[in-house]
Amino acid sequence: MTTPQTTKTSGFGATGKFNVSLSKRYNFDRIFSTAAWVATLFGLVVLAILLVDILIDGLGRIDWAFLTSFSSRRAAAAGILAPLVGSIWLLFVTAFVAFPLGVGAGIYLEEYAKDNWFTRFVEINIANLAAVPSIIYGLLGLQIFVRWLQPITNGRTVLAGGLTLSLLILPIIIITTREALRAVPDSLRQAGFALGATRWQVIREHIFPIALPGILTGTILALSRAIGETAPLIVIGAVSYIAFLPELSPRGLQSSFTALPIQIFDWVSRPQTQFHTNAAAGIIVLMVVLLLMNASAIYLRNKFQQNRR
Amino acid sequence: MSAPITPDRSSLWRPKRAASKRVEAVVKAIFATFAFVSVATTIGIVLTLIFETVSFFTEVPIWRFLTDTAWTPLFANKQFGIVVLISATLLTSAIAIAVALPIGLLAAICLSEYAPARMRRWLKPALEILAGVPTVVFGYFALLTVTPFLQSLIPGLQGFNALSAGLILGVSIIPLVASLSEDAIYAVPQSLRDGAYALGATKRETIVSVVLPAALSGIVASFILAISRAIGETMIVTVAAGQNPTLGFNPLVPVQTMTAYIVQVSKGDTPAGSLAYKTIFAVGMTLFIITLALNIFSYWFVRRFREKYE
Numbered sequence: 001m002t003t004p005q006t007t008k009t010s011g012f013g014a015t016g017k018f019n020v021s022l023s024k025r026y027n028f029d030r031i032f033s034t035a036a037w038v039a040t041l042f043g044l045v046v047l048a049i050l051l052v053d054i055l056i057d058g059l060g061r062i063d064w065a066f067l068t069s070f071s072s073r074r075a076a077a078a079g080i081l082a083p084l085v086g087s088i089w090l091l092f093v094t095a096f097v098a099f100p101l102g103v104g105a106g107i108y109l110e111e112y113a114k115d116n117w118f119t120r121f122v123e124i125n126i127a128n129l130a131a132v133p134s135i136i137y138g139l140l141g142l143q144i145f146v147r148w149l150q151p152i153t154n155g156r157t158v159l160a161g162g163l164t165l166s167l168l169i170l171p172i173i174i175i176t177t178r179e180a181l182r183a184v185p186d187s188l189r190q191a192g193f194a195l196g197a198t199r200w201q202v203i204r205e206h207i208f209p210i211a212l213p214g215i216l217t218g219t220i221l222a223l224s225r226a227i228g229e230t231a232p233l234i235v236i237g238a239v240s241y242i243a244f245l246p247e248l249s250p251r252g253l254q255s256s257f258t259a260l261p262i263q264i265f266d267w268v269s270r271p272q273t274q275f276h277t278n279a280a281a282g283i284i285v286l287m288v289v290l291l292l293m294n295a296s297a298i299y300l301r302n303k304f305q306q307n308r309r
Numbered sequence: 310m311s312a313p314i315t316p317d318r319s320s321l322w323r324p325k326r327a328a329s330k331r332v333e334a335v336v337k338a339i340f341a342t343f344a345f346v347s348v349a350t351t352i353g354i355v356l357t358l359i360f361e362t363v364s365f366f367t368e369v370p371i372w373r374f375l376t377d378t379a380w381t382p383l384f385a386n387k388q389f390g391i392v393v394l395i396s397a398t399l400l401t402s403a404i405a406i407a408v409a410l411p412i413g414l415l416a417a418i419c420l421s422e423y424a425p426a427r428m429r430r431w432l433k434p435a436l437e438i439l440a441g442v443p444t445v446v447f448g449y450f451a452l453l454t455v456t457p458f459l460q461s462l463i464p465g466l467q468g469f470n471a472l473s474a475g476l477i478l479g480v481s482i483i484p485l486v487a488s489l490s491e492d493a494i495y496a497v498p499q500s501l502r503d504g505a506y507a508l509g510a511t512k513r514e515t516i517v518s519v520v521l522p523a524a525l526s527g528i529v530a531s532f533i534l535a536i537s538r539a540i541g542e543t544m545i546v547t548v549a550a551g552q553n554p555t556l557g558f559n560p561l562v563p564v565q566t567m568t569a570y571i572v573q574v575s576k577g578d579t580p581a582g583s584l585a586y587k588t589i590f591a592v593g594m595t596l597f598i599i600t601l602a603l604n605i606f607s608y609w610f611v612r613r614f615r616e617k618y619e
Binding site for chain 2: 020022025026028029032033035036037038039040042043044046047049050053054057100101102104105107108109112113121122124125126127128129131132133134135136137138139140142143144147167170171174198199200201221224225227228229230231234235236237261264265268269276279280283286287290294
């Protein structure tokens with residue numbers, strides 16, 4: 001501190017002598033590390049405020065009637081049955097389509113594909129798809145599933161919604177499948193080949209079972225993203241007022257639908273505060289669904305890690 | 310004693326080589342088809358957008374799309390200035406980026422360099438929870454909590470505004486920046502840090518002038534992904550920023566982003582083939598081109614500036 005006019009970069013003061021000015025540099029360090037901690041906690045504090053805020057707004061609104069009634073023009077009588085069931089339908093359709101497609105594609109790229117231009121092209125393509133805005137998938141679904149495939153999907157239906165969401169999360173499932181397969185040691189494959197098994201036999205009997213928990217974890221996380229998606233479903237035309245449930249048969253796939261985020265969006269966009277309370281209650285239901293899905297993913301991950309030991 | 314044993318035994322097990330090979334080929338073909346679905350998705354997106362956009366430009370000349378200064382395709386006096394929607398998207402994204410990039414990067418530095426291993430183990434999943442919150446929930450929060458709070462601070466702030474939408478949009482992409490940048494920073498080898506310490510650098514100096522430059526390509530990639538996420542994000546800006554296409558960069562008034570416009574048209578019952586129906590594809594095309602350009606830039610940058618260490 002003897003030479004106050006030290007410049008930070010050179011370390012040479014006005015006297016021309018070298019000065020490390022450590023205390024000043026350490027002060028900068030303290031400011032910097034404090035800023036880093038504040039930045040880390042900032043996100044968590046906002047998250048906490050958000051959760052508390054929504055619980056205060058909506059918790060009082062949740063009761064059995066809210067969960068088992070259809071939507072209504074009167075806020076107090078409105079319930080969340082149709083969107084809840086719609087979201088569960090979407091969840092199953094999406095899982096049923098996206099899981100085999102994504103896992104198959106992941107297995108192909110990781111186990112079968114040679115390192116040629118086509119493989120690299122597919123890889124770049126998948127990385128690129130993961131960054132395409134979700135609303136663009138909505139436009140794709142609107143054109144292909146709602147209009148072109150109308151005879152199969154019957155227009156703006158559960159099936160069209162599920163297929164659109166499947167394409168949306170396909171890149172995520174492919175990427176997690178590949179990571180899970182890559183984590184399986186090569187010695188297992190070689191042992192299988194040495195015993196005369198074909199590649200598919202080795203994958204089916206040895207590699208895939210080991211990679212499965214990792215794949216399932218990634219798939220559940222991807223599905224929970226799909227369940228929270230609103231924009232693509234609005235674009236393909238999910239309706240916000242539905243007073244029936246899809247029939248519990250393949251024909252249910254062809255019925256029009258609504259989903260939790262759609263209903264929440266509809267309630268938020270209304271001016272009356274009672275509907276905002278409904279929205280908060282709907283958000284709580286949605287978050288509980290997501291929480292259950294994430295908890296099962298974490299459970300699988302922990303179980304997997306214990307088995308590996 | 311009478312019958313020879315060997316031939317019988319050998320007949321017990323015969324590898325069905327031919328069948329195995331057939332199964333192998335079939336399985337491989339099926340999985341290759343599945344991998345091709347992702348390519349087909351891209352082709353589908355591009356063709357869908359081009360098809361409807363071309364059809365749109367046969368009705369509305371492209372110069373009007375680029376030079377009009379108002380966006381009123383749903384009114385009697387139709388104007389098609391995409392620049393209005395782009396300005397709103399840029400405004401909300403700029404606010405979001407101003408929040409998310411510095412905070413996300415500092416959080417990444419904290420997680421990788423400052424946080425003890427035990428804290429890191431629960432801080433990262435906690436940030437992942439933030440990343441998993443559906444965007445419509447953030448929209449609710451921005452509209453009904455953040456806006457009233459900001460209105461008590463800023464007098465002229467309207468009920469729908471770009472400011473609170475942008476701020477919360479920024480919060481929603483903090484985890485993305487933090488997580489991806491943290492991966493890049495964490496991957497910088499310890500020997501580089503040790504070298505800087507040996508030269509007498511403090512921890513901050515080591516981070517700022519050695520670790521961050523070494524992780525630059527990964528950090529920039531995370532920034533660009535965050536920017537393209539901010540531009541393509543829909544629900545926060547639709548719920549909180551309003552549906553009012555105005556040209557300008559005033560964060561206190563309602564604006565309409567490209568994504569919010571697509572939602573506005575989709576919510577109404579627009580018949581396929583009408584002009585309004587085609588506008589959403591033209592707007593979607595613009596959005597797709599912007600995000601694709603960002604992706605290509607990111608890909609180029611990462612390849613050009615990646616630092617490889619043993």
